[in-house]
Amino acid sequence: MRLSYETIHTELVRVLRKTGFAEDRAYNCATLFTETQQDGVYSHGLNRFGRFMKMIELGCIDIEAEPENIFGFGAVEQWDGRLGPGNLNAYAMMDRATELASQHGLGMVGLRNTNHWMRGGTYGWQAADKGYIGICWTNTNQNLPPWGATEARIGNNPLIISIPRKEGHVVLDMAMSQFSYGALASYRKKGVSLPVPGGYTNDGELTSDPAAIEASYRPLPIGFWKGSALSIVLDMAASVMSAGTATHRISSDPLKETELSQCFIAISVLTDFADANTLLDEIVAHLHASPSNEGEQVYYPGQRTLAKRKENIAQGIPVDEDVWIAIKGM
Amino acid sequence: MRLSYETIHTELVRVLRKTGFAEDRAYNCATLFTETQQDGVYSHGLNRFGRFMKMIELGCIDIEAEPENIFGFGAVEQWDGRLGPGNLNAYAMMDRATELASQHGLGMVGLRNTNHWMRGGTYGWQAADKGYIGICWTNTNQNLPPWGATEARIGNNPLIISIPRKEGHVVLDMAMSQFSYGALASYRKKGVSLPVPGGYTNDGELTSDPAAIEASYRPLPIGFWKGSALSIVLDMAASVMSAGTATHRISSDPLKETELSQCFIAISVLTDFADANTLLDEIVAHLHASPSNEGEQVYYPGQRTLAKRKENIAQGIPVDEDVWIAIKGM
Numbered sequence: 001m002r003l004s005y006e007t008i009h010t011e012l013v014r015v016l017r018k019t020g021f022a023e024d025r026a027y028n029c030a031t032l033f034t035e036t037q038q039d040g041v042y043s044h045g046l047n048r049f050g051r052f053m054k055m056i057e058l059g060c061i062d063i064e065a066e067p068e069n070i071f072g073f074g075a076v077e078q079w080d081g082r083l084g085p086g087n088l089n090a091y092a093m094m095d096r097a098t099e100l101a102s103q104h105g106l107g108m109v110g111l112r113n114t115n116h117w118m119r120g121g122t123y124g125w126q127a128a129d130k131g132y133i134g135i136c137w138t139n140t141n142q143n144l145p146p147w148g149a150t151e152a153r154i155g156n157n158p159l160i161i162s163i164p165r166k167e168g169h170v171v172l173d174m175a176m177s178q179f180s181y182g183a184l185a186s187y188r189k190k191g192v193s194l195p196v197p198g199g200y201t202n203d204g205e206l207t208s209d210p211a212a213i214e215a216s217y218r219p220l221p222i223g224f225w226k227g228s229a230l231s232i233v234l235d236m237a238a239s240v241m242s243a244g245t246a247t248h249r250i251s252s253d254p255l256k257e258t259e260l261s262q263c264f265i266a267i268s269v270l271t272d273f274a275d276a277n278t279l280l281d282e283i284v285a286h287l288h289a290s291p292s293n294e295g296e297q298v299y300y301p302g303q304r305t306l307a308k309r310k311e312n313i314a315q316g317i318p319v320d321e322d323v324w325i326a327i328k329g330m
Numbered sequence: 331m332r333l334s335y336e337t338i339h340t341e342l343v344r345v346l347r348k349t350g351f352a353e354d355r356a357y358n359c360a361t362l363f364t365e366t367q368q369d370g371v372y373s374h375g376l377n378r379f380g381r382f383m384k385m386i387e388l389g390c391i392d393i394e395a396e397p398e399n400i401f402g403f404g405a406v407e408q409w410d411g412r413l414g415p416g417n418l419n420a421y422a423m424m425d426r427a428t429e430l431a432s433q434h435g436l437g438m439v440g441l442r443n444t445n446h447w448m449r450g451g452t453y454g455w456q457a458a459d460k461g462y463i464g465i466c467w468t469n470t471n472q473n474l475p476p477w478g479a480t481e482a483r484i485g486n487n488p489l490i491i492s493i494p495r496k497e498g499h500v501v502l503d504m505a506m507s508q509f510s511y512g513a514l515a516s517y518r519k520k521g522v523s524l525p526v527p528g529g530y531t532n533d534g535e536l537t538s539d540p541a542a543i544e545a546s547y548r549p550l551p552i553g554f555w556k557g558s559a560l561s562i563v564l565d566m567a568a569s570v571m572s573a574g575t576a577t578h579r580i581s582s583d584p585l586k587e588t589e590l591s592q593c594f595i596a597i598s599v600l601t602d603f604a605d606a607n608t609l610l611d612e613i614v615a616h617l618h619a620s621p622s623n624e625g626e627q628v629y630y631p632g633q634r635t636l637a638k639r640k641e642n643i644a645q646g647i648p649v650d651e652d653v654w655i656a657i658k659g660m
Contacts, residue, residue, distance in 0.1 A: 072435075078601070149628050153628075161564075163563060240599060241463070241597070243606075270440065270571065279570060283576050283577075300562060
């Protein structure tokens with residue numbers, strides 16, 4: 001089924017208000033979920049809303065809590081998320097980073113004690129919409145084995161880098177595993193192999209069989225040892241900058257994955273916007289003109305999200321019927 | 331053969347002075363090469379010195395040029411490298427980023443018109459030695475096909491992230507390809523397969539055969555589509571922030587790979603250093619305690635570099651005999 005933005009947003013506001021969210025916070029939180037759904041990232045849109053509500057019920061998310069500024073030095077600040085809703089906290093912190101950037105050229109916020117920010121790309125689009133280069137990342141619980149290990153001890157920490165561009169921002173939104181558990185399940189249900197190896201069997205053999213990876217809990221970090229190392233430094237930087245909790249101390253129970261640490265950086269583009277835009281368009285055109293195998297095509301990061309957004313604005317936003325029935329019943 | 335730091339450094343200073351380097355610049359440039367060799371990164375230490383000298387001879391590197399501040403706003407600055415030696419330029423710019431960070435909490439420099447910085451990790455260690463978190467990256471010429479393409483149109487742009495730590499800094503130094511061309515050649519010469527797939531055959535099949543990848547010029551970006559996307563945003567950010575040249579306009583002739591664009595970020599750690607150190611040590615201990623397959627072990631990023639450094643300080647620095655003879659003859 002496809003629904004309008006307005007229909008989805010109104011329904012989410014209703015549920016959030018009923019749960020006790022203040023009017024403006026219900027509105028903003030619903031906006032972040034609805035925009036994520038509209039952008040085609042269903043896993044972190046409505047499909048995630050039920051878990052979000054469950055974590056409020058369990059007391060992991062405090063719907064009234066707002067982030068508090070703990071310490072600052074010039075353009076760097078440390079904030080405590082006080083276990084507020086992860087998406088509202090993250091949005092407020094990227095907003096703060098852009099404020100700092102407007103005063104200092106660039107700004108950075110380390111945020112501790114927050115909750116899952118849902119779609120990380122949201123805060124990249126946010127920075128770019130305001131004209132800033134955005135860089136942000138979060139840690140997670142332990143869900144990926146470090147290179148050389150057989151047990152999950154590092155996080156699938158997403159890294160987002162965005163660059164403002166008139167014809168469509170460039171937005172990288174990249175987790176550290178080659179395939180998420182959600183993606184593995186989706187391939188398995190379709191009965192197809194992964195397009196490239198995505199993890200290990202219980203015997204430590206590289207495999208493209210999604211079920212074997214689900215069984216071993218050993219998905220592959222991107223670039224093997226490289227993605228493993230990147231995950232480690234992102235966790236360290238986020239927990240050190242925020243004086244917060246690192247991955248190894250975050251509960252492995254998905255419903256108790258809380259006290260996360262995150263970083264938000266916003267950077268003023270010193271180059272004249274028109275010149276920067278010309279340069280970016282030239283890079284994009286060069287990529288688009290790449291020779292490729294039949295049926296393949298080169299995209300710039302963010303291109304397909306923007307295309308999906310336009311499609312969903314025109315045709316309505318796809319919603320899983322069961323998910324929608326569940327939300328209507330909340 | 332193994333040589334002392336002093337022997338190598340003295341010899342490099344002699345060659346650089348003979349080429350016309352001013353005394354202090356010869357000393358500093360020799361230091362950067364010798365330290366890289368001492369850290370075991372031979373490909374960007376002495377093994378690269380000949381090409382560095384050749385590019386001076388060809389006029390790509392101007393040994394007298396120093397970077398010039400073009401524009402600044404608060405903690406962000408744009409500099410022109412004026413085609414000076416890439417390692418001296420990069421060192422000066424990370425130094426400038428840490429100065430900005432000492433005033434503003436964090437600092438960032440976009441550098442254009444520079445040359446190959448040799449080992450990127452150098453500038454990560456540099457920031458960490460001064461007590462700052464360092465992030466830097468460079469673009470390169472076109473040496474990697476973007477995801478979906480059959481022709482090299484993006485760069486193998488290394489990304490460095492470092493975190494200061496008392497018992498050994500954490501330093502990620504990661505290029506975008508799974509294996510460099512240097513690594514491919516080294517596996518081929520040994521007659522062994524790559525440990526994991528590293529690129530494509532001419533027929534577009536994933537392969538672990540190094541020679542097949544050298545023939546196709548299609549090494550694999552880390553994480554397939556993800557590393558490709560990361561390479562693209564790093565090139566865009568570096569060229570936009572510095573108003574410099576992007577990858578697609580940089581010469582594909584290795585001896586004319588010049589006019590590079592780079593970014594340098596230094597961040598003040600707001601958390602008390604002792605507390606931050608305790609947290610980092612805890613993360614490292616947790617990684618080291620990972621269960622693993624026999625003969626495997628988990629390292630934190632930078633751990634093996636530090637171990638190699640200690641070994642080479644104790645036993646002398648390994649130098650390829652032919653390389654040393656060539657340098658002696660310069």
